[in-house]
Amino acid sequence: MATIGFIGSGHIGSQLARLAVANGYDVVMSNSRGPETLAALVKELGPKARAATAVEAAQAGDMVVVTVPLKNYRAVPVLPLAGKVVMDTNNYYPQRDGHIGELDDESTTTAELLQAHLPKSKVVKAFNHIYAADLTAHGQPAQSRDRRALVIAGNDEGAKAAVARLIDQFGFDVVDAGPLAEGWRIQRDTPGYGPRRTAAELRRDLAAAKRYAEK
Numbered sequence: 001m002a003t004i005g006f007i008g009s010g011h012i013g014s015q016l017a018r019l020a021v022a023n024g025y026d027v028v029m030s031n032s033r034g035p036e037t038l039a040a041l042v043k044e045l046g047p048k049a050r051a052a053t054a055v056e057a058a059q060a061g062d063m064v065v066v067t068v069p070l071k072n073y074r075a076v077p078v079l080p081l082a083g084k085v086v087m088d089t090n091n092y093y094p095q096r097d098g099h100i101g102e103l104d105d106e107s108t109t110t111a112e113l114l115q116a117h118l119p120k121s122k123v124v125k126a127f128n129h130i131y132a133a134d135l136t137a138h139g140q141p142a143q144s145r146d147r148r149a150l151v152i153a154g155n156d157e158g159a160k161a162a163v164a165r166l167i168d169q170f171g172f173d174v175v176d177a178g179p180l181a182e183g184w185r186i187q188r189d190t191p192g193y194g195p196r197r198t199a200a201e202l203r204r205d206l207a208a209a210k211r212y213a214e215k
């Protein structure tokens with residue numbers, strides 16, 4: 001079984017780590033304040049978890065989740081993530097993140113910003129539109145009726161396939177929105193952002209999404 005590294009161990013990071021451990025993965029957790037501040041989480045997660053620095057979590061992960069406030073994306077270590085699949089859960093909230101010109105004018109998207117920061121990594125946008133608590137509450141086995149679906153977007157088909165397998169293991173169907181540039185279709189304030197949706201419903205929501213400037 002593989003190791004999943006976490007850059008960020010807050011609401012989303014801790015929930016994804018719970019799913020990862022439950023599905024047999026090892027996890028290496030990190031945050032901004034240092035491994036010692038993650039002792040309670042690591043204790044809860046059990047022997048398959050350890051805490052480390054962000055650089056160590058990036059090095060240790062066969063796949064790595066970046067789940068930090070977007071304003072901090074430039075602090076994500078670059079070199080240890082080269083060649084790796086990096087899952088990006090981040091969303092843009094100007095009141096939290098400050099204004100980012102390329103996002104305000106919609107000339108790029110959040111996951112494209114991370115991809116530009118990590119040019120040798122394979123960034124896949126994932127887990128950005130589900131509330132943290134729902135991650136461990138809404139998963140169901142494959143083929144369940146009305147199974148909830150989650151969106152991915154990415155420029156590398158192999159990386160997307162790997163993330164899709166993980167999402168299926170975690171209990172959700174997968175809808176591929178296309179390349180990272182299409183990730184805006186599931187950004188904050190789009191129809192699919194937040195509510196429980198099946199794959200068919202999510203596809204409809206992606207098609208109906210509007211850019212901020214069109215609203």
Ligand SMILES: NC(=O)c1ccc[n+]([C@@H]2O[C@H](COP(=O)([O-])OP(=O)(O)OC[C@H]3O[C@@H](n4cnc5c(N)ncnc54)[C@H](OP(=O)(O)O)[C@@H]3O)[C@@H](O)[C@H]2O)c1
Pocket residue numbers: 007008009010011012013030031032033034054067068069070072075076089090091092127128129130131132133
């Ligand atoms: N909450 C949700 O339901 C939800 C759902 C989908 C997507 N998202 C998105 O996912 C991202 C994370 O959300 P969240 O709710 O999990 O945030 P959160 O609870 O505030 O957790 C953020 C985590 O990132 C860590 N962090 C901050 N700067 C870092 C750095 N430079 N290096 C390493 N770790 C760093 C924080 O560590 P410290 O505590 O030590 O600073 C904390 O562990 C956000 O972009 C958010 O918009 C959230």
